[in-house]
Amino acid sequence: MILVMPTWRLSIKGNKDSLIYESIHSDAFKLTQFFNFYNSLINDQELIKVMKQYNYTGVFCLHQYFAAQWIDFTKNSQFVIKDICNYQDLLIKGSLLITDYSSIFFDFGYLKKPIIYTQFDYEEFRLNQYPEGYFSYKNDGFGPIYFDINSSVNSIINSIKNNCQLNNKYLRRINSFFTFFDEHNNDRIYEQIMRRSNMEGKNFSNIPSINLIIYFTIFFILKIIKLYYYFSN
Numbered sequence: 001m002i003l004v005m006p007t008w009r010l011s012i013k014g015n016k017d018s019l020i021y022e023s024i025h026s027d028a029f030k031l032t033q034f035f036n037f038y039n040s041l042i043n044d045q046e047l048i049k050v051m052k053q054y055n056y057t058g059v060f061c062l063h064q065y066f067a068a069q070w071i072d073f074t075k076n077s078q079f080v081i082k083d084i085c086n087y088q089d090l091l092i093k094g095s096l097l098i099t100d101y102s103s104i105f106f107d108f109g110y111l112k113k114p115i116i117y118t119q120f121d122y123e124e125f126r127l128n129q130y131p132e133g134y135f136s137y138k139n140d141g142f143g144p145i146y147f148d149i150n151s152s153v154n155s156i157i158n159s160i161k162n163n164c165q166l167n168n169k170y171l172r173r174i175n176s177f178f179t180f181f182d183e184h185n186n187d188r189i190y191e192q193i194m195r196r197s198n199m200e201g202k203n204f205s206n207i208p209s210i211n212l213i214i215y216f217t218i219f220f221i222l223k224i225i226k227l228y229y230y231f232s233n
Helices: 027-031 033-042 045-053 064-072 087-093 104-110 122-128 149-161 168-177 185-199 209-231
Strands: 002-004 058-061 079-082 096-099 115-118
Touching (some): 002 033, 033 058, 033 064, 033 149, 058 087, 087 104, 096 104, 096 149, 104 115, 104 168, 115 149
Parallel strands (some): 002 058, 002 096, 058 079, 096 115
């Protein structure tokens, strides 16, 4: 399964219904470079041909800010276009991720699966939305970067023909970026909280109940904020 999961753009950010907090369709969306690029990518005839030949399907997931625009994209036999996606399920099933600047690539990279970055509007994105931070796609990225439709499509086709194998260059970057590859991150966080608490001479059993409630309320609020930020990028 090929996953296409681009993030949103501040310059074409869709409107939302203030009552139900859902995106509202805009006719102007089809005039954007974003639409033209991804509609061309998922409908490229050579890509569709190779996907059929190698028995691949594709899923195109729009960011929630653009969710209502899913009906604008041209449907075909190989790509399913979704306005609402089960990200956890798709990340497990996906063989190759196509994205631009979305933080979803960290999750896919953690699974040691191949990634292709399609940054056709890099200068505009950096100027109007987010400047580049500590993470350099060129030096730290988990996959190759392409800035035009033809190079992007050719890279996807080559990856399919190579059975979506992760290049050793990017495997080394992933191994260098992440410290652990297991299912115990929650345990480590809990242990660090308890260790720091004990180092400060505190013990949860000695904290008054109201303080304990406040502590965990703040903890869960921060978790919710983190989840919101994750699914908004």
